[in-house]
Amino acid sequence: MAGLRQRRVRRQRVLRWVVVALFAVLFLLPLFAMLEFTTRGAGGGLTWETWRVLFDWGTLASTYPILWTGMKASFWLMLLSVALTLALLVPTVVWVRLRLPKLRRVVEFVSLLPLTVPAIVLVVGLAPVYAWVVYFVGGSSVTLFLAYTVLALPFAYRAIDAGLSAIDVRTLSEAARSLGAGWATVMWKVVLPNIRSAVLSAAFLTVALVLGEFTIASLLNRDNIQVAINQLGKSSAPVSVAVSLAALVLAFVLLFLLSFAGRRRGQARRVNRVNRVNRERTTS
């Protein structure tokens, strides 16, 4: 029996390396091709000219004004979308858990709804809403953060909900309240520090989403980095491919950091579950 298992483990290890190596080559190939494409010189040689331009922001802004506008818009969109997503979701989800448990299903349903309404569908319905947005605050591309918050809702909701499930919000807030803390203090000083990594992952996911969003921006005729990349792709392909690759690497770094934050949260949850089981054992 032991021999059988050993043989299986060995076979699995060989299979694992072969499969992982094959997939790695397949998935890295397009990324490598992007790098090769941006460094291809005129005579078939290697040149870093495209990348030099990309990091020389003064030249970049004057040579490719669309790109510069798009990058600026995307930067503000990231900040505002994260701020609005967190400001809307965190207090609501906590409040519903503490005071309105009956509404929890409703909030969950609404937050996950954008998964069933694709962005291409949402944009059809958003067009008239944005006519009003333009009427009240103007037609700046930065107003897209309102739509992006909707797109981010499902991902941010899941992250925050998972974070809250890992702590005993009710006990924590009751303890704080009985010691004389107001709701604002409970929020800022008790709940938020305890779900920091969940909030962080909601923020990262939102940033990754905003960085890659094209559908709504393009169909509402606004500028963001992806729209600019797409437009530039027709005239100066190397620069647009370089910017895509840079955006991708940025998203990669963000989500890689997130995988560490998520790991810590997972451990915290395990510890918490053990504590809860212990508590139940002692009380019953």
Add this chain to the structure above:
Amino acid sequence: MSAPATGTLDTAQAPTTTVVRGGRLLRDLLGVLPFFVFVTIFLLIPTLVVVIGAFAGPDNRPTLDNITALADGYIVDAFVRSITVSAVTALLGAALGALLAYVVVTAGPDSLVRRLVTSACGVLAQFGGVTLAFAFIATLGLSGFVTVFLRDSLGIDIFSGGVWLFDLPGLVLVYTYFQIPLMVIVFLPALDGIRPQWREATENLGGSTWYYWRHVAGPLLAPAFLGSTLLLFANAFSAYATAAALVSQGAPLVPLQIRSALTSEVLLGRENLGKAMALGMVVVVALVMWLYGLLQRRTSRWLD
């Protein structure tokens, strides 16, 4: 606290608590007001605009014209193509992704391979849109890295039968690229739920590897596998940006049809056709997500 004391306390407080509770409920509801106002304006109203618009004529009177127009040849074709591309890429992605997920799970929960693969998949599943289209143009486009290499070094012209990258075969290839990582992410938890003891039990009872997969692991994983495939289908079906950046001619898929309905000059009386198509997409996705929910419940019975 003794029982009589509690009793008196309750009767004494009963009327005031109801009043206080009513006021408190109102105040409590105030706390969720911003959230609901926001989602009403930016999620529920847009959804309603699509649903109502699909049933409204140019004069805003109710009509079924838009819905019946969905039966037009080119729209049916677009739906058929969208569903085909989504189904093919979902099946390809599910099969390949499940294989990758399986070999990663056998490495153990804390192995480096697993951490690398899961975080890479987290990124690559998000890696859609324009970036992905450009990556493939740089790889397999007319002057792409692989195309040039195959042509100059091996004498193989991958486009001898026509430039397929910017057409449906290209879309299938590019979509599969983000489907595989998504499959790994959604299927890993189910594989984690498989306990090694089950395999040991099968072996102790004399079952072969084939028997184990056919009668134990297979039936247990089937709902999770099907559910993940449905999720992949919905993912491909709703994708827009990749197709928009890649497909240069015509509008083979529904999202691209919606784009032309939105941006080009529409035929008279057909202003709301885009909304009808959008509604059609919502119906398909909602149906798929509903099935997914059913399968999810079935999966969690064993593998949670």
